[in-house]
Amino acid sequence: MTAEVNQDELASFRAALAALPRAELTTWLTTADGEALLRTVFEQMPERYTGGLLGGPQTARWVVERPPAGTIVYDLVLTEDDCDVRDTGLWGAPTVTLTLDAVSFVEMASATAQGMDLLFQGRLHIDGDVRLAMRLETLFGLGEPG
Amino acid sequence: MTTTTDVVIVGAGPTGLALAHFLAGHGVRTIILERRPTPSGHPRATVINTRTMELLRHLGVDAEVRRAGVPLENTARITWCTQLAGTELAGLDIIGSAAALMERAGNSPVLPVICSQNRVEALLVDRLPESARLIRGGTADELTTTEHGVRVRTQDQETVEARYAVLAEGLHGSLRETVGLKRTEATPLGRLLDIHFSADLTPWTAGRESALYWVLNDTVRGVLITVDPKRGEWLLEIPALTPDEEHTYFEQEVDHRKLIEAAVGEAGDAIKDLQIHSVRTWVMGSTGLESWRSADGRVLAAGDAAHTFPPTGGFGMNTGIQDAHNLAWKLAAVLGGGASDALLDSYERERRPVAEFNAWHSEHNARQKRGLLQSEADPAEFARTIDQHRPHFDFEGQTLGFTYEPAPGEPVVRDIVTYHPTAQPGHRAPHAWLDRDGERISATDLARDGFALLTGPGGAVWEQVGREIAGLPLTVAVIGAGGSGPRDVTGVFASAYDLRGAEAVLVRPDGHVHARLPGADPHQELRQAAGRITRSEAEGPS
Numbered sequence: 001m002t003a004e005v006n007q008d009e010l011a012s013f014r015a016a017l018a019a020l021p022r023a024e025l026t027t028w029l030t031t032a033d034g035e036a037l038l039r040t041v042f043e044q045m046p047e048r049y050t051g052g053l054l055g056g057p058q059t060a061r062w063v064v065e066r067p068p069a070g071t072i073v074y075d076l077v078l079t080e081d082d083c084d085v086r087d088t089g090l091w092g093a094p095t096v097t098l099t100l101d102a103v104s105f106v107e108m109a110s111a112t113a114q115g116m117d118l119l120f121q122g123r124l125h126i127d128g129d130v131r132l133a134m135r136l137e138t139l140f141g142l143g144e145p146g
Numbered sequence: 147m148t149t150t151t152d153v154v155i156v157g158a159g160p161t162g163l164a165l166a167h168f169l170a171g172h173g174v175r176t177i178i179l180e181r182r183p184t185p186s187g188h189p190r191a192t193v194i195n196t197r198t199m200e201l202l203r204h205l206g207v208d209a210e211v212r213r214a215g216v217p218l219e220n221t222a223r224i225t226w227c228t229q230l231a232g233t234e235l236a237g238l239d240i241i242g243s244a245a246a247l248m249e250r251a252g253n254s255p256v257l258p259v260i261c262s263q264n265r266v267e268a269l270l271v272d273r274l275p276e277s278a279r280l281i282r283g284g285t286a287d288e289l290t291t292t293e294h295g296v297r298v299r300t301q302d303q304e305t306v307e308a309r310y311a312v313l314a315e316g317l318h319g320s321l322r323e324t325v326g327l328k329r330t331e332a333t334p335l336g337r338l339l340d341i342h343f344s345a346d347l348t349p350w351t352a353g354r355e356s357a358l359y360w361v362l363n364d365t366v367r368g369v370l371i372t373v374d375p376k377r378g379e380w381l382l383e384i385p386a387l388t389p390d391e392e393h394t395y396f397e398q399e400v401d402h403r404k405l406i407e408a409a410v411g412e413a414g415d416a417i418k419d420l421q422i423h424s425v426r427t428w429v430m431g432s433t434g435l436e437s438w439r440s441a442d443g444r445v446l447a448a449g450d451a452a453h454t455f456p457p458t459g460g461f462g463m464n465t466g467i468q469d470a471h472n473l474a475w476k477l478a479a480v481l482g483g484g485a486s487d488a489l490l491d492s493y494e495r496e497r498r499p500v501a502e503f504n505a506w507h508s509e510h511n512a513r514q515k516r517g518l519l520q521s522e523a524d525p526a527e528f529a530r531t532i533d534q535h536r537p538h539f540d541f542e543g544q545t546l547g548f549t550y551e552p553a554p555g556e557p558v559v560r561d562i563v564t565y566h567p568t569a570q571p572g573h574r575a576p577h578a579w580l581d582r583d584g585e586r587i588s589a590t591d592l593a594r595d596g597f598a599l600l601t602g603p604g605g606a607v608w609e610q611v612g613r614e615i616a617g618l619p620l621t622v623a624v625i626g627a628g629g630s631g632p633r634d635v636t637g638v639f640a641s642a643y644d645l646r647g648a649e650a651v652l653v654r655p656d657g658h659v660h661a662r663l664p665g666a667d668p669h670q671e672l673r674q675a676a677g678r679i680t681r682s683e684a685e686g687p688s
């Protein structure tokens with residue numbers, strides 16, 4: 001598996017994920033290739049942003065854990081039309097913070113798993129504005145699992 | 147023709163269907179007789195609470211129920227307004243903060259969901275296992291007890307013989323009387339008009355999606371219930387609380403369309419795709435039975451046949467399904483010869499106080515809503531008092547925290563709103579995520595098909611005990627940070643179960659804690675605890 005996987009459409013990405021046992025994916029995501037994939041996923045988030053968030057900009061902070069390798073943190077600054085991917089801390093305190101393991105992040109970003117399911121499996125922790133958290137998947141067109 | 151089975155169930159409502167599923171899980175054969183040739187399309191109950199969702203998860207239908215329904219995340223709000231298009235009076239968030247959501251996620255592997263009763267029933271019918279046979283159009287006409295069980299005759303002269311009969315015949319079934327189960331009835335609180343309709347109401351609901359929209363205006367004082375916002379399906383429920391309202395809603399030619407228009411606050415042609423499907427009326431009050439079990443012990447009542455309450459709180463269908471869950475393993479143990487028939491007496495002993503609590507709370511809610519519906523629609527007053535109504539809509543403590551073993555003089559529920567996990571006898575064994583060979587399971591999953599003995603790292607002595615209680619399987623799980631048993635990855639198990647040394651918790655097949663055993667003499671302690679089930683001494687769990 002290489003970082004190119006993410007260039008594919010969601011569906012083929014999901015198929016690639018399904019073929020890999022969780023433990024293997026966990027390990028792979030701690031490698032340099034794994035990190036590259038995670039960063040690509042973040043960079044591509046704006047392309048999927050459907051918009052529609054009213055009011056001023058809101059920041060969703062993603063904290064992606066992949067021990068023993070380093071945690072990857074990004075801020076997505078969301079406005080009515082735009083999603084800006086930034087390094088943490090450039091835009092003040094986040095509206096909501098989502099903390100999850102790398103596999104769960106990849107699952108969520110590929111609509112393989114729903115955020116609410118991950119939360120109820122104890123894999124996703126949220127802090128801050130619950131309403132924004134609940135809307136995130138819809139805002140990124142990930143509401144319906146494939 | 148005569149057919150023989152283990153248990154004959156009268157009524158294929160949610161209670162009867164759930165019972166057939168739970169019994170099948172224990173290898174018990176059933177025949178379900180249902181008088182309706184086709185299922186009802188009227189939604190009736192809409193709330194599937196957390197505990198019921200846990201049971202549906204164990205049946206493997208929770209994901210489908212969720213897909214067929216509206217997840218709480220889209221309906222975690224209650225709105226009060228003069229009309230949908232009018233002034234908003236107040237809003238109550240059920241999950242108002244991330245902390246509240248995380249707390250719920252810690253309480254259970256599932257969220258409650260809004261899914262109408264007719265859809266739940268359809269799913270349960272669809273998934274009926276082979277050992278459960280549903281006979282539609284089979285009105286049970288006559289029920290007699292025989293030396294070894296019961297005989298039920300249908301209108302079409304079919305005969306079903308079984309060891310036990312469970313009457314899940316709803317409020318209006320008539321077989322209870324014939325076996326001496328006498329009805330009791332509290333003074334009704336009023337009547338409900340229930341209009342099931344479709345319409346696109348999104349222009350007035352977008353951005354404040356709610357489970358319920360209470361409306362207060364001169365024409366209508368009632369509640370719009372979300373059934374399926376994607377398909378635009380709704381119920382308008384209007385209580386007639388005074389003789390005047392009785393007259394307005396029931397005794398003259400009522401224009402149901404006008405009532406919907408008044409609730410929405412727009413003329414009919416401004417409401418897209420408005421179509422009325424069915425209109426029902428419903429007496430709002432509590433009923434019960436003097437006894438839930440016939441004198442000869444062969445017939446038991448469950449669900450609405452044993453108890454009804456006002457819909458305020460949404461406990462009707464949930465209580466029925468949970469009755470079935472309490473009863474199923476006991477019937478299985480008795481039928482399999484593992485326990486004496488006296489075990490079945492614990493069914494009413496445990497479930498009646500829960501049903502009575504739910505009745506009390508639903509009545510309290512109904513009276514409180516009556517006061518609110520008759521009040522002035524004053525936003526300032528609503529803002530000041532609305533949180534007093536929280537227990538009507540936010541009742542995780544009641545849903546998960548009821549006990550079958552309250553201390554003398556204590557109610558079965560101590561905190562309606564907040565659930566406090568405890569693994570004391572009588573309580574539902576708390577949920578905690580465990581890792582079993584890379585798979586994430588809930589501690590509540592270990593007692594899915596039988597008993598479970600859960601112990602901590604100091605409890606290896608329990609591995610030597612037998613693997614069966616009352617003829618049902620016993621799973622022994624030593625849960626720790628390492629070892630071969632499931633791992634307590636989050637530490638939640640250790641804190642919720644609070645086990646000292648070799649102490650273990652014996653969980654029944656319905657997920658409730660039967661006993662805490664110190665582990666000094668495992669064989670003897672387990673024998674004694676099992677004895678209280680198999681011989682079913684009246685003191686119940688300890």
Ligand SMILES: Cc1cc2nc3c(=O)[nH]c(=O)nc-3n(C[C@H](O)[C@H](O)[C@H](O)COP(=O)(O)OP(=O)(O)OC[C@H]3O[C@@H](n4cnc5c(N)ncnc54)[C@H](O)[C@@H]3O)c2cc1C
Binds near residue numbers: 317459464
């Ligand atoms: C209009 C209406 C609105 C409601 N709204 C709500 C709500 O919002 N929230 C809530 O919690 N609850 C609500 N309820 C109550 C809820 O529907 C019941 O609590 C629930 O249906 C109980 O399930 P049950 O299986 O015990 O009984 P039922 O669903 O009544 O099922 C009993 C079944 O037995 C069958 N039967 C009866 N006698 C015989 C016989 N002799 N032979 C064969 N079959 C027989 C009947 O046909 C029926 O299908 C509502 C009820 C009504 C009528």
